[in-house]
Amino acid sequence: MDRKIKFCMLAVVAVLFAAAAVVQGAAAPKPPAQRKPVIYIVVEVKSIQGVVTYDVIPVKSLAERRKQCQTDYVRATDDWKRAKADAQKKKEKFDQQKPVEPYVKRVGSQTFKTEELARDVANKLQEKLDEARKRAEENKKKETEKPPASTGSGEKPATDTGTGETPAGDAGTKEEGK
Numbered sequence: 558m559d560r561k562i563k564f565c566m567l568a569v570v571a572v573l574f575a576a577a578a579v580v581q582g583a584a585a586p587k588p589p590a591q592r593k594p595v596i597y598i599v600v601e602v603k604s605i606q607g608v609v610t611y612d613v614i615p616v617k618s619l620a621e622r623r624k625q626c627q628t629d630y631v632r633a634t635d636d637w638k639r640a641k642a643d644a645q646k647k648k649e650k651f652d653q654q655k656p657v658e659p660y661v662k663r664v665g666s667q668t669f670k671t672e673e674l675a676r677d678v679a680n681k682l683q684e685k686l687d688e689a690r691k692r693a694e695e696n697k698k699k700e701t702e703k704p705p706a707s708t709g710s711g712e713k714p715a716t717d718t719g720t721g722e723t724p725a726g727d728a729g730t731k732e733e734g735k
Contacts, residue, residue, distance in 0.1 A: 597675040599664045599682065602626070605633045605656040609686065611664065611679040613672055619663065626659040 596616045603609050614622055633656040644651035664682065669675035 594670060595672075597669045597672050599667075599669075599675055599679045601660075601662045601664050601682075603657065603660050603662075605630050605659050607657040611682045611686070613669075613675040613679050616668065619661065623661045626661050630656060630659050 597613050598616050598619065600612055600614055600619065600622070601609060602612050602622075637653065637655055640653060641651050667678075669678070
């Protein structure tokens, strides 16, 4: 009987401790749930059309954005293949460009606490990219406008043997005096 009494006392004490814990937990106010701050990054995004842009996204959504780009690419490629097959069946000319494989690439390792700071960096990068594109287009236009500097055929003149010797053969050698 002694064992039964000890067991009952132990059970009562355990129930009292559990009840006290519940009362303390209910009485103590819970601190408001603190949300972790969102951290932003700048990414370089290449679309299925081949256009490169800079964008700002939260770090947590980087994998999701990459996955979305890949599914868009798969869908666009399937549509392109179907359209090409239809054009071949109808014996029509098909000049639609194949979709370019997109990517979402993180630019640098810098993170930003606010979206505005990240947006400033992304805008600066976009401006540099746009300027580089303009310069490339201008250089391309200049090259196409230049008249050819050579004879036009791109060949060497007939008198040039390419060996550095004169075309007359022995003319100008030291053996002339003999």
